[in-house]
Amino acid sequence: MNIPNSTLELERKHSSRGSNQVRNSNEYTRFVIPNEIRIPEANLNQSRTPLTTKSILWWIKAVAWCSISIIALLIFVKWGMPFLIQKVLFPILRWETTAFGRPVLGLVLVASLALFPVFLVPSGPSMWLAGMIFGYGLGFVIIMVGTTLGMILPYLIGLLFRDRIHQWLNRWPKKAATIRLVGEGSWFHQFKVVALFRISPFPYTIFNYAVVVTSMRLWPYFIGSIAGMIPESFLYIYSGRLIRTLADVQYRNHHLTPVEVIYYVISFMIAIIATIGFTFYAKRKLKDLETAETNSESSASGDNSFELNNITPEKQNHSFVVSVP
Numbered sequence: 001m002n003i004p005n006s007t008l009e010l011e012r013k014h015s016s017r018g019s020n021q022v023r024n025s026n027e028y029t030r031f032v033i034p035n036e037i038r039i040p041e042a043n044l045n046q047s048r049t050p051l052t053t054k055s056i057l058w059w060i061k062a063v064a065w066c067s068i069s070i071i072a073l074l075i076f077v078k079w080g081m082p083f084l085i086q087k088v089l090f091p092i093l094r095w096e097t098t099a100f101g102r103p104v105l106g107l108v109l110v111a112s113l114a115l116f117p118v119f120l121v122p123s124g125p126s127m128w129l130a131g132m133i134f135g136y137g138l139g140f141v142i143i144m145v146g147t148t149l150g151m152i153l154p155y156l157i158g159l160l161f162r163d164r165i166h167q168w169l170n171r172w173p174k175k176a177a178t179i180r181l182v183g184e185g186s187w188f189h190q191f192k193v194v195a196l197f198r199i200s201p202f203p204y205t206i207f208n209y210a211v212v213v214t215s216m217r218l219w220p221y222f223i224g225s226i227a228g229m230i231p232e233s234f235l236y237i238y239s240g241r242l243i244r245t246l247a248d249v250q251y252r253n254h255h256l257t258p259v260e261v262i263y264y265v266i267s268f269m270i271a272i273i274a275t276i277g278f279t280f281y282a283k284r285k286l287k288d289l290e291t292a293e294t295n296s297e298s299s300a301s302g303d304n305s306f307e308l309n310n311i312t313p314e315k316q317n318h319s320f321v322v323s324v325p
Helices: 002-099 102-119 124-134 137-160 162-169 173-183 187-199 204-213 218-251 258-309 313-319
Strands: none
Touching: 002 218, 002 258, 102 124, 102 137, 102 204, 124 137, 124 218, 137 162, 137 204, 137 218, 162 173, 162 204, 173 187, 173 204, 173 258, 187 204, 187 218, 187 258, 218 258
């Protein structure tokens, strides 16, 4: 009679032990697993916050730059344009019509666009003159030929003084790190980065010399520079034509039709938006490339340190075990 009772007691203990294990596993499921699920959610929320802050800062910068551009434009239209037209534009146009013919003047503009970057002089005024005098067709050809020569000559001259340029860039390590992105990666990567530098507000006269200290090849530099200069060339030509049109309206009794007024207003707004858009796009892409380069370097150093330090105490003990017969 005691045997069945003992059997019943064993079954009860076994069932109670199984229920405790189920309850413990349920508690583990209830308390541990949700915590393990929440960890990626917390990391995701933390990763979303910097992205939101970054986008807000980007829009604040965009609005600030738009406001500054509009204010600077109004100041230029009010005071700068009359001085530019009376003291610069009209004398140059008279000099052009009396001293040179159009072919000679075209060669003069090409020479100025080619030589000004060698001496770190901005070539924007020559681009304006090409747009004012020759228009979109021939003016674009003159600008592209001149700026292409103005990009190749500093590059070839810089190769002769590569060590000095490298020492000079060491004074500005942040700019040097940005320029270093140009010489990395494949052919297409170099082409893309050079085009972004041409669109960005980075001084192109300095870039022409500084690029020689990188591993940049000639053809990506050449083609990327041409691709990056195309939008800027059209903007210079358009602004030059617009300045000449306003000068004719104000000082030469030229009257614009309502269609022309609408055209110039809309095209002017598009030009401003395109300029700001290209600038911010190029700066943002270059910043992304810098961030990606920094992350890759840090991950590479982290992997190396992990490989060196990822030895458990057990492995260390086993590695120093010497068997004695």
